Amino acid sequence: MCEIKVITGTSAAAEAAKLADVDVIAAYPITPQTTCVEKLAEFVSNGELDAEYIKVESEHSAMSACIGSSAAGARTFTATSSQGLALMHEVLFSAAGMRVPIVMMNANRALSSPINIWNDQQDSLAERDSGWIQIYAEDNQEVLDSVIQAFKIAENENVLLPVMVNLDGFILTHTVEPVTLPKQENVLEFIGTYEPKHAYLDPKKPITQGALGDPNYYMETKYAIEMAMKNAEKVIVDVHDEFKEKFKRGYGNGLIECYNLEKAETVIVAMGSICGTIKDVIDAKKKEGKEIGLLKIRCFRPLPIEMIKDALKNAKNIAVLDKSISLGMNKGIVYVDVVSSLKNKKTVNYIVGLGGRDITFEDILEIYTDVETSEDGKTIWLGLKE
């Protein structure tokens, strides 16, 4: 009943958008996202997908067009990466504030300068505070499944926030893997149709969207987003449970995934494709009788901090891997966020793979050994050349 295709991560995202029967796509091509929007253009042009495809001259316009279309009540999708996401920066906040449930795929890539098209997670993490929900995928199947789930999460009446599904540039965007494609009727049955109650264009019932919010109102609108993020935590778990029930695939509890955490005193906290390598290292060490663990963060915003604290309660040595760096603080962004809520725990921050530098099986092994002897609060730029 399902179809299995050997496809790239960007194709998986495009297939998911097609399965979700999006109404509008507005996008600008940027490496390594390009093949996603090319695929969608192909779907629209050959009649496989009945959607409006808006070709724009920049990512700022892409996001602006998406906000307009979503505000008109259309199911909307876009994709971007790195400098493109940075160019959207201004309008990302508008999308969240206007509470339009846009779904966007972001191919994680380094930010200039120097010019670098390879993978790290600096781009999306720099947009941490924009009010977008952020999900990070480990493999291409998770990309497809997360984009499908993203529509259901974003359009939930208790959430109504845009969702960004992140996948590591090249590592996933350009690597082919077998991906199971569910039947569209089952996907649509799962997501449901988007019937916006709060925002849609109706000439008979004119409304104002994107209005000025003077000091009397602004704080309340931001607080409302915070409350929606709180709601999203539960909605993400529920949507994930329902998805798992229907399609027989799951990723932890939807927010975090614990891999061999019960017995492990040494644990790595990480996001995205690197979790695959970490799981391999854990399996190899298990055979040697050593128990080490992984806490994969699937959802970075909202950050399920209570769950993370609980999952790490038995851990003695915690290594937080960051493919990002908050310059001037010498800490990765994930580290800062996770550790701010952990008390009396030894944590070490490893800055890895910036600008696409390989993170190997051996690097992960080294981190597991290093964190046991390293001092608390240290930052280590792994493999930095003299």
Add this chain to the structure above:
Amino acid sequence: MVNTGTIIYEPGSSANNKTGSWRVFKPILDKEKCVMCENCYIFCPEGCIQEKNGKFEIDYDYCKGCLICERECPVKAIKAEREEK
């Protein structure tokens, strides 16, 4: 207090949104000095200076305190005071 997405469903509802709270300076119009030249009426960007019973009056619910009226008045009939809250 605020609709989801700050959407305004009711046309014309901006009349309920009193914008006078932004004000730091308050223009005070001296009706005795005023020569009814209409300068302040024309220049006020908020349209909050209106003629009532043959005299001009400032509607403080909407006056944002920009003091353009004070600058434009040829006979200095409008004086600025610091807003007391």
